[in-house]
Each structure stands twice: as structure tokens, then as C-alpha cells.
Amino acid sequence: MGRSKRERIVTLTKTRKHVIGKKRKQDLLEAIRNDIDQYEHIYVFSTENMRNAKLKQLRATWNDSRFFFGRKKIAQVALGRSPEEEYSEGLGKLSKRLVGNVGLLFTNRAHKDVISFFREYCEDEFARSGFVATEDVHLTKGPLEGFAPNQEQNLRQVELPVGLKKGVITLLQDFTVCSKGDVLTPERAKALEFLHVRMAKFRVKLLCHYRKSDASFEELAA
Known part of the structure; x- marks a missing residue:
């Protein structure tokens, strides 16, 4: 039963x-x-x-x-x-x-x-993904100050075109992280955090x- x-x-x-x-x-x-x-x-x-x-x-x-x-x-x-x-x-x-x-x-x-x-x-x-950028952030080709060599992979993961030159993290070309009015992707939001840019x-x-x-x-x- x-x-x-x-x-x-x-x-x-x-x-x-x-x-x-x-x-x-x-x-x-x-x-x-x-x-x-x-x-x-x-x-x-x-x-x-x-x-x-x-x-x-x-x-x-x-x-x-x-x-x-x-x-x-x-x-x-x-x-x-x-x-x-x-x-x-x-x-x-x-x-x-x-x-x-x-x-x-x-x-x-x-x-x-x-x-x-x-x-x-x-x-x-720091702004998060989905935030509308309030300013242009443009990086010029050359050495990036304030980063240790072991951070190269982290920067590549957020789409920054970087490489190591003589142990120094270097931007391989001019690069626009965001323009005013852009909706930030997770990668671009994290890139701004790495660069100590606070928009929010x-x-x-x-x-x-x-x-x-x-x-x-x-x-x-x-």
C-alpha cells in the first residue's frame, strides 16, 4: 500500500x-x-x-x-x-x-x-560591466608604468596589447580602452581597474x- x-x-x-x-x-x-x-x-x-x-x-x-x-x-x-x-x-x-x-x-x-x-x-x-563610460581613456604605445612583469598575462586577458621588453611591460600599439558613451564590457571594466581609473x-x-x-x-x- x-x-x-x-x-x-x-x-x-x-x-x-x-x-x-x-x-x-x-x-x-x-x-x-x-x-x-x-x-x-x-x-x-x-x-x-x-x-x-x-x-x-x-x-x-x-x-x-x-x-x-x-x-x-x-x-x-x-x-x-x-x-x-x-x-x-x-x-x-x-x-x-x-x-x-x-x-x-x-x-x-x-x-x-x-x-x-x-x-x-x-x-x-571603479566602474563595472554595463557602466556607460564618462570619458575617453586612450593609451599611447610604450612602457606601462606601475606593472610587474608577472602581470602581463592579466593585462592580455583584458584585451590590452602588451608584451615584455627587457623585463618591462610595454604597450605594443596605441590603444583606446574606451570612449565616452561606450558600454563597458567585463574586460574593459577590469582594464580600467588595472589602470586605476575610477569612473563610477x-x-x-x-x-x-x-x-x-x-x-x-x-x-x-x-
Whole structure:
């Protein structure tokens, strides 16, 4: 007789993983709600040319505040997805903005100081594949400074026409890495990184703001 569809064998490993996963989600939800209790201001932000290293630097600079990036569904539940579910009055509006590549910033810094900081904040970063070049990068035939002989193969892999001459990496002909408006391929993006050319800008854009003391919500950017 075949096993009933209602019967299912569940290994202890799967059960344990489920319990651990559920606990982690609950811990994260509680951590977000602790942040709501601790901080006066909450912002939803998006990033341009996101880099984990840059976000880590921001966290160090803003060590009196907290950045939350990822697990948006848990964040939505923590805030409350409707007026009936809101952890605090008005948070449902903030929750609805947690769509796409966005995060949360919790802080007690003055609102005007937060706005001023991120209006000016901009960090140069290496462009990635798919980025539209913002300038022409042209190399002239001859020795390439700053490269060790053992990097020749790496440079060839990113399509640079190089060779070794008397132990010095040399560009064998004039070469255009990119022209303004070109969409960078993975090879050209890596070539620019080898050449220490940073075209991208890492920015943080504040989208909306919630103030706990009066449960006010305001849009900051379209």
C-alpha cells in the first residue's frame, strides 16, 4: 500500500535548519524594532553604484547610527505593512517604500545634518560591466608604468596589447580602452581597474523620512 500524501518524512537536519532559520528571522525582526525604539529618525535610502566596502566605511563613519540593508520582507513586517500592523504609528508608509534596492538608516542625528551630509556625499569607485563610460581613456604605445612583469598575462586577458621588453611591460600599439558613451564590457571594466581609473560614483539617495516623536512622514525624492 502506498504512503499517504499526508505522510512525510522530515529529517532532523531539515527540522533543525527550519528552527534556526525561523529564530534568525525573529531575532532580526526584534533587532529592527529595538532600533525603532532607540532612534528618533528613520530614512529609506537607495544607492548608486553600490559597493559593500563603501557601505562598510559609511557604517564606521556613522557608528552612532545603524544602516540596515537586505531582508526587506522582514523589515516590512517589523515596521508594519498596514495601519493595523504598524509597530508605531505611521510606520506603514515607510514600509511601503521598501521596494527594490533600498535600505534603512536609523539615527538620532539632526534631520538637517543628515540631509546635508548625504547631499554632499560622493565617493569615486571603479566602474563595472554595463557602466556607460564618462570619458575617453586612450593609451599611447610604450612602457606601462606601475606593472610587474608577472602581470602581463592579466593585462592580455583584458584585451590590452602588451608584451615584455627587457623585463618591462610595454604597450605594443596605441590603444583606446574606451570612449565616452561606450558600454563597458567585463574586460574593459577590469582594464580600467588595472589602470586605476575610477569612473563610477557611489552615492546614497534619501527617499523618505519618518520622525518618531510626532509620527510624521515625508517624501524626500521622487
